[in-house]
Amino acid sequence: MRLKQIRLAGFKSFVDATSVPFPQQMTAVVGPNGCGKSNVIDAVRWVLGESSAKNLRGDAMTDVIFNGSSQRKPVSQASVELVFENTQGRVQGSMADRSEIAIKRLVTRDAQSTYFLNGSKCRRRDITDIFLGTGLGPRSYAIIEQGMISRLIESKPQELRVFIEEAAGISKYKERRRETENRIRHTRDNLDRLSDVREELGKNLDKLKRQASAAERYKELKARERRLKAEVTALRWLKFHQLQTQLEQQLAAEETELEKFQAAQMGDQRVLIELKEQQQDLRQQQTIEQESFYRLGAEISRIEQQLLHQRQQRQQRSAELDKVQQQLQDARAHLSLEQQQLEEQQAMLEEILPEQAFCEEQVALLQQQLESLEQAQDQAEQDWQVWQQQQFQLQRQQQQWQLQLSNAQQQQSQQQQREQRLQQQVAELKRQLAAEADNEREQVWHQAKVSTEQVRTELQQAELLLSQTQQDLQQLQRQHDRLQLQLQQLSQEQNKLQQAQQQANQQQLISQLQVEPGWAEAVCLALGALQHASVSPHWPDALDQTLLLTQPVSVSAQSAGPCLADKVQGAAIPDYFYRILLVDTDASAQQQLPDLAAGFTLMTVSGHWYGPNWCLLAGLDEQDSFLARAERLQQLSSEQTVLAQQEQIVLAELETTSQRLSQQQLAVTSSKQALQQSEQQEQEARTQWLLQQQQQQQWQQQSQQLEEEMAQLAVLGEDTQLQQEALSEQLLQQDELLEQHQSREHGLAQRRQDLQQQLRQQRSRLEQQQQQLQQLTVNLTSGQRQLQLLQQSLVRSQQQQQHLQEREQHLLQHGDDDEPDLALHEALQEVLLQRETAELQLQQLQNQLSDCEQKMRELEQGQHSILQLVNQKRQQLESLKLDAEGDRIRANNMLELLQEQQAQLKQVLEQLATDADEQQLQSELDKTSDAISRLGAINLAAIDEYQQQAERKSYLDSQHQDLTDALETLETAIRKIDRETRQRFKETFERVDQGLRTLFPKVFGGGSAYLELTDDDLLETGVSIMARPPGKKNSTIHLLSGGEKALTALSLVFSIFQLNPAPFCMLDEVDAPLDDANVGRFCNLVREMSETVQFIYISHNKIAMEMAAQLMGVTMQEPGVSRVVAVDVDDAVKMAEAS
DSSP states (O other): OEEEEEEEESBTTBOSOEEEEOOSSEEEEEOOTTSSSHHHHHHHHHHTTOOOSGGGTSSSGGGGBOOOOSSSOOOSEEEEEEEEEOTTOOSOGGGTTOSEEEEEEEEETTOOEEEEETTEEEOHHHHHHHTTTTTOSTTSTTEEOTTHHHHHHTSOHHHHHHHHHHHHTOHHHHHHHHHHHHHHHHHHHHHHHHHHHHHHHHHHHHHHHHHHHHHHHHHHHHHHHHHHHHHHHHHHHHHHHHHHHHHHHHHHHHHHHHHHHHHHHHHHHHHHHHHHHHHHHHHHHHHHHHHHHHHHHHHHHHHHHHHHHHHHHHHHHHHHHHHHHHHHHHHHHHHHHHHHHHHHHHHHHHHHHHHHHHHHHHHHHHHHHHHHHHHHHHHHHHHHHHHHHHHHHHHHHHHHHHHHHHHHHHHHHHHHHHHHHHHHHHHHHHHHHHHOOHHHHHHHHHHHHHHHHHHHHHHHHHHHHHHHHHHHHHHHHHHHHHHHHHHHHHHHHHHHHHHHHHHHOSSBGGGGOEEOTTOHHHHHHHHGGGGGOBOOTTOOTTGGGTTSSOOOOOHHHHTTSOBGGGGEESTTOOGGGGGEEEESSHHHHHHHSTTOOTTOEEEETTSOEEOSSOEEOOOSOTTTSHHHHHHHHHHHHHHHHHHHHHHHHHHHHHHHHHHHHHHHHHHHHHHHHHHHHHHHHHHHHHHHHHHHHHHHHHHHHHHHHHHHHHHHHHHHHHHHHHHHHHHHHHHHHHHHHHHHHHHTHHHHHHHHHHHHHHHHHHHHHHHHHHHHHHHHHHHHHHHHHHHHHHHHHHHHHHHHHHHHHHHHHHHHHHTTOOOOOHHHHHHHHHHHHHHHHHHHHHHHHHHHHHHHHHHHHHHHHHHHHHHHHHHHHHHHHHHHHHHHHHHHHHHHHHHHHHHHTTOOHHHHHHHSOTTOOHHHHHHHHHHHHHHHHHTOSOOTTHHHHHHHHHHHHHHHHHHHHHHHHHHHHHHHHHHHHHHHHHHHHHHHHHHHHHHHHHHHHHHHTSOEEEEEESOSOTTTOOEEEEEEOTTOOOSSGGGSOHHHHHHHHHHHHHHHHHHSOOSEEEEESTTTTOOHHHHHHHHHHHHHHTTTSEEEEEOOOHHHHHHOSEEEEEEOSSTTOOEEEEEEHHHHHHHHHHO
C-alpha cells in the first residue's frame, strides 16, 4: 500500500485544484520559505481526521479554507483527497478487495466537515478504523512535522507509549477495549436501573399479591353473599306469597258475612223509608196548621200595630211639617248662591280661552326655532368630530414616526453595543483557544478515574463495617429492651409486695422479727394467729402459756439442741420459740418424738411442726406470709440492683455503639458523597477532554460568525442612519401639517360653543312657555269641571226645592184626618177566636208526629248497630286487602330484588334446601357482609395487574440474566483484549528496543540507546528513552543537543518503521538541525528504508535533495497562491547527459 497522489482544492494556499503525484519511493518537496510546502503535510494530516486547528497551525477549522489574497477572493470550501494503491491488500475489512482507495474530506465556511470513502459519504470513525494498526493517523509516527522531533524525544512516557502501541497494531484493540468498557458501563448502568426497577416491582408485586388475594377472597365472599341474598330473598318471597294466599282466603269469608249484614240493613231501611213518608205527611199538615196559626197571630199583631201606628203617624206629620218648611227656606237661599257662583265661573273661563290660544302659538314657534338650532348644533358637532378624528390620526401618525425614530436610534445604540460585545467575545475566544491544553485535561481525567476507584473501595469497606455495627446495635437494643422489661416486671412485683407489707406492717408482731432465710414458713406456722398481734411493751408474760403446750423452760431442756428462737432476732420473740427444737428432716422428728421432754415440740425447715400426739403442716402460701414477702422483697431488691447494673453496662455499650454507628454512617455518607463527587469529577474531566476539540472548533466557528456578524452590523448601522434621516424629515413635515390643522380648532370650538349657548337659551324659553301653557290648560280644565259641578248642584237644588214644596202641600192636606178606626177593634176580636181553634188542631198533629218519630228512632238505632257491624267488617276487609296488597307488593319487591341480583326464582327455589331457615341464612349473610367490610378497600384490578406485573417481573428477570451474561461476556472480552494487548505490546517493545539499540550506533557511529518501561503493568506503563552518543555519559536525554535529539528521534522512528512500516512516511525539515556528516548518515538510512517504505520529505539541504528520486517544487509566483512543479531526477539526468 502506497500513497499515489494528493488532490487539493481551496486548502490553505492551494486555491486552485492541484494534483500532487508521488510515483517514486522517495520524493523531496522543495521550495523557498513560505511557499506552502508544509501545507502538503497539513493536508494529509487533516484528511486523516485531525480535529485540532492548533495542530494545523490555525485558530479554527475553517482556517484551512483559502481566505483570499491581494488578487483573489476567499473561497467557500476546501477539500483534500488522498488516493492509495492497495494492490498488496494491506487495508483490511470491507476495503481489502479494492485496488485503489480514495479518502476525501470537505469543509465549508459554516464549519461543516464531510468525509468521503471512494466517493461515498462516511463518518470520521470509518476513516480512522481503516488505518488502525497500519501506523497511519493524524498524529502517528508516520508524519513527523517541524518541531515534532524535539517533542518526540521530550514527550512524556504515556505519550511515547502511543507510538509503540501504533507500531504494535494494538490501537484497534484499545479502541475496541474502550468501546467494550463503554458497553460494560452502559450495561452496568442498565443493570442498576433494572435492579431498581426489579426491586420496586418486587415490592409492588408483594403488595399486589396481597391485594390480589384479598380481591379473590372478596370475589368468593361476594359470590357467597349474592347466593345467600338470593336464597333469603326467595324465602321471603315464599313467606309473603303464602301470607298473601291466606289473606285472600280470609278476605273471601269476610266478604260473605258482610253481604248478610247488608241484606238485613236493606230490610230495615225499607221500613224506615215508609215511616219517613208518614212523618213527612204529618209535618206537611202540621206546617199548614202552623202557618194558619202564625198567620192569625200576625194578623192580630198587624191590627194592633196599625192602631199604634196611626197614633204615632199623627205626631210625626206635625214635626215633619215644621222641618220641611225650614228646609225649604234654606234651599231657596242656597239656590241663589249657586246661581251667583255659576255666573262668576263662566266669566273666568271666557278670560282663559284667548290666553291659552296665544301660548299654543308661542310654543309652536319656539319649537320650530329649537329644531333649527339643533340641526345647526348637529352639523357643528359633526364638523368638530371630523376635526378631532383628523387631529387624532395626525398625532397618531406623528407618534408612530417618533416611535420609529426612537426605535431606530435605540437599534443603532444596541448595534454599537452589540459590536463592542462581539469584539470582546472574539478577543475572549482567541484567548481561550490560545489557553487550551489537551494533555492537562487527559491527566485530570486519569487522576479522577484513579481517585474514583479508591473512593469506591473505601465506600465498600465503610458500608461493610456499617452493616456489622448496625447488627451489633440491634442486638444491644434487643438486650436493653429485655432488661427493661425484666426491671419493669420486678418493679411491679416489688410495688405490690411493698403495698402488702405496708398494709401488714402496723406494729404487728411478725414485723418486729428478723428471720433467717429459709425459716420464714416455719416461723409463720409457729406464730399462727400471733403473727398479726399488736406489740406492746406491757405484753403479758402468761400469753404464751395460753396458746400452746407451755411449761417453764428449764436449762437442761434449752440445751437439748437448736431451737426456733435461734433463727429469729428481735425484741418480741415469743418464749415458746425456745421450746420448739429444730430438726433437719421429718424422719429425725419421728425418731426424737418419744424422747421429747414435756412442753417441747419439733419443727423442720420445711414447716412441719410435731408434738407428742399431733402434727401441723405449713398451710400458708409463701407469697402470702409477711416474712415470705419480706424475704422476696430483699431478693427482688438484689435482683433489681444486678439488673440495673447490667442495664447501665448495656446502655454504655449501646451509647458507644450508637456513636460508632453515627460516625460510620457519617463516614459512609461522606464516602458516598466523595464517590459521587469523584465520579462526577471523572465524568466532567472525561467529558471536557472528549469535548475539547469540539469546543475549540465551536469557538473558531463562533469567532468567524462573530466577525461576520460584526460586518453585518456595520452595514445595518448605515441603513439605520439613513432610516433615521428619512424619519426626521417626515416628522418635520408632519409637525407643519399638525400646526395647520390646529389653527382651525379655535373657529370650530367657538362656533360649537355659541350654538350650544343659543340652544340652551332657546330650550329654556321653550320650557317656560310650555310650563305657562300647561298651567293655563290646567286652570281651564279645572274651571270647566267646576262649572259643570255648579250646574249639576243648581239642578239638584231646584229639584230639592220642588220636592219640599210638594211635601209641604201633602202634609197640609192630611193633617186633619185624626178620627179612630172602630172597624179595626172588631176585626181584632174575630181573629183571636180563630187562633184558639187552630191551636187545638196543631196540638193533635204534634202528638201523632211524636209517635212516628219514636218508631223511626228505634229503627235507626237498629240500623246504627247494623251499620257499625258493617263498618267493622269493611274495616277488616280493608285491613285484609291492605295486608294482602302489602304482601303482594313485598313479594313483587322480592322478585325485583332477584332480578337485580340476576337470579331466577324457580332455579333458586329448586336449589334451596328443604330445611332452609331465613334467620340462619340471614345470619350467614350478615357474617359474610361483615367479612367483606373487614376486607376494607379492595382493588379488583389487582388480579389482572398482578398477573401483568408478574409477567413483567419474569421478563425483567430474564433481561437481568441476559445483561448479566452479556456483562460476563464483555468482561471476558476485556480480559482477552488485555491479554493480547500485553503480549503484543511486550513483543513490539522488545523488537523496537532491539531496533533502536541497532540503529542508534549506526546513525551516531557509536554510542548506545535503549527503551525502558516506567511500570510493571504493561497496560498502563509509559515508555522512556535513554540515549548516550559516543563519548558521553549523560544522565538524561534532555542534556543532548538539538542535532543529537533529532538523530535519536529518527533512530526511534525508523526502528518502529522496521517493525511495522507505515504505507508512507512524511518528514518536514527533520534534517534542519543536522550537520552535513549527520545528514549523510540520515540520507543513507532513508535510502535503505525506502525499499519498503515510501518517503515524502521536505528539505532545504542539498544532500537530501540529491538523494530523492523525484523533486516536487512548490512555488508562489502569485502572492498567496501555491503551485506545484514536479521534476523526475532520473529523467533530468538523462536529458542533461543527452544534451
